[in-house]
Amino acid sequence: MTGKVAIIGGGPSGAVCGLHLARAGIDVLLFERNPRREKPCGGGLTLRATKGSSIWRELQIDGSKVYRLRLISPSRRQIDLELEAPIRIVSRRHLDGALRRLAISAGATPIEETVRKPVPASKGGWRINGYHADIVVGAGGVNDPVARYHGLSFPRERRGRAVGYFVRGTFPRRIVCRFFPGLCGYAWWFPRPDHASLGIELLGGKFKLERAWSLLKQFVRQDLHHLIPPGEKFDLKDARPYAWAEPLPDPKTLETRPLNGRDWLVVGDAAGLVDTITGEGIPYALISGELAAKAIQAGRLVEYTNALQNEILPELKLAARLAPMFYFSPLLRSSLFVLAKSRTLQAVTKDMATGHQNYRGFKMRMLRDTPSIVKDLGRYLTGRIL
Ligand SMILES: Cc1cc2nc3c(=O)[nH]c(=O)nc-3n(C[C@H](O)[C@H](O)[C@H](O)COP(=O)(O)OP(=O)(O)OC[C@H]3O[C@@H](n4cnc5c(N)ncnc54)[C@H](O)[C@@H]3O)c2cc1C
Numbered sequence: 001m002t003g004k005v006a007i008i009g010g011g012p013s014g015a016v017c018g019l020h021l022a023r024a025g026i027d028v029l030l031f032e033r034n035p036r037r038e039k040p041c042g043g044g045l046t047l048r049a050t051k052g053s054s055i056w057r058e059l060q061i062d063g064s065k066v067y068r069l070r071l072i073s074p075s076r077r078q079i080d081l082e083l084e085a086p087i088r089i090v091s092r093r094h095l096d097g098a099l100r101r102l103a104i105s106a107g108a109t110p111i112e113e114t115v116r117k118p119v120p121a122s123k124g125g126w127r128i129n130g131y132h133a134d135i136v137v138g139a140g141g142v143n144d145p146v147a148r149y150h151g152l153s154f155p156r157e158r159r160g161r162a163v164g165y166f167v168r169g170t171f172p173r174r175i176v177c178r179f180f181p182g183l184c185g186y187a188w189w190f191p192r193p194d195h196a197s198l199g200i201e202l203l204g205g206k207f208k209l210e211r212a213w214s215l216l217k218q219f220v221r222q223d224l225h226h227l228i229p230p231g232e233k234f235d236l237k238d239a240r241p242y243a244w245a246e247p248l249p250d251p252k253t254l255e256t257r258p259l260n261g262r263d264w265l266v267v268g269d270a271a272g273l274v275d276t277i278t279g280e281g282i283p284y285a286l287i288s289g290e291l292a293a294k295a296i297q298a299g300r301l302v303e304y305t306n307a308l309q310n311e312i313l314p315e316l317k318l319a320a321r322l323a324p325m326f327y328f329s330p331l332l333r334s335s336l337f338v339l340a341k342s343r344t345l346q347a348v349t350k351d352m353a354t355g356h357q358n359y360r361g362f363k364m365r366m367l368r369d370t371p372s373i374v375k376d377l378g379r380y381l382t383g384r385i386l
Helices: 012-023 092-105 145-149 209-227 251-256 282-298 302-311 313-328 331-341 343-354 359-385
Strands: 004-008 027-031 064-072 078-089 109-111 126-128 131-133 135-138 159-168 174-178 185-191 195-202 240-247 264-266
Touching (some): 004 012, 004 131, 012 027, 012 282, 064 185, 064 343, 078 331, 126 135, 135 145, 145 264, 159 209, 195 209, 251 313, 264 282, 282 302, 313 359, 343 359
Parallel strands (some): 004 027, 004 135
Antiparallel strands (some): 064 078, 159 240, 174 185
């Protein structure tokens, strides 16, 4: 491809797209309205984000490698798992900044401006804040202006919401996730090198934000205080609160929502590429940014949609189908009960948490592992009776 590409948004999806395009010698304008902010996010990176991407070898970012995961069930049953592979937890200011620096050093031009609206240019291409571009990439997250221009914004009922705090301090390296009765989503505690991300995510269902804040405080009171080492202060009055939204696509939306046109495409959150069970989106932002760059280089934007349909969407559609079942059926409660008793189920859960196991292979693995899980449970029950 020859010509200029404007990327709106310098988060993971936009920065990675810009990096690959600039390395291919393409003229890139990278718009980012707020390059210094700490994005409200857990910043948890599983193998889904890190495997198969050469970028990680080049990135110089600090992050906590966490091997300990505590899950707390809606009835407050607690399970501690030691993970074989770490979950990396990074500050989004550091991650996004490092990715943007790579794109800029490869030749992308950074522009610190807010783009209100892409405007079609009379001779073809787009006018973006007075600049001309042949192709525009929407990488602006849930409120992306390119998606909005094409009538593809996620409506209120298809947005997940999250509230939380950044808590200053150095804390033990243990992730804690707690589920609550009737909540589609979970509360989390993710320790980073010099602060922790604490939050609660509402991944669907009807739930008032005030209730989410109050559950979050309950989580802190009941489940976190004893994790804080003596001498370390942990007071929510000193912590910085945040609230944010993310797309929550249903299977039909993922099936039918256009992801590219003749001279535009959307990536990452703007494309709705989020796992609706975990809320994870960074892996799909990185992959989609790279796939978009490849399609632009090839001059065939439809290849981007085709590649997503092969590489990402089947997994995300499955997650969207399973999410209500996972959160609203007795499955969650009973699976956490069985989890406490079965080493086999613990191995599956650890692999899901670290990204070793995907949803598509999950069914086959459960079919294979069910006899051992039943055996584990039988052993537990026999021990109780005798
Ligand atoms: C509370 C919360 C916790 C999360 N935790 C995790 C987690 O632990 N692990 C994980 O994998 N995922 C997590 N996610 C999801 C993850 O944050 C997103 O999927 C990911 O950031 C998407 O990347 P992106 O580049 O597509 O969009 P974003 O990261 O949203 O980046 C968009 C960028 O575009 C810029 N921008 C937006 N509009 C404009 C405009 N008009 N003009 C110029 N610039 C603009 C923004 O400033 C921003 O930098 C979480 C999400 C939330 C809300």
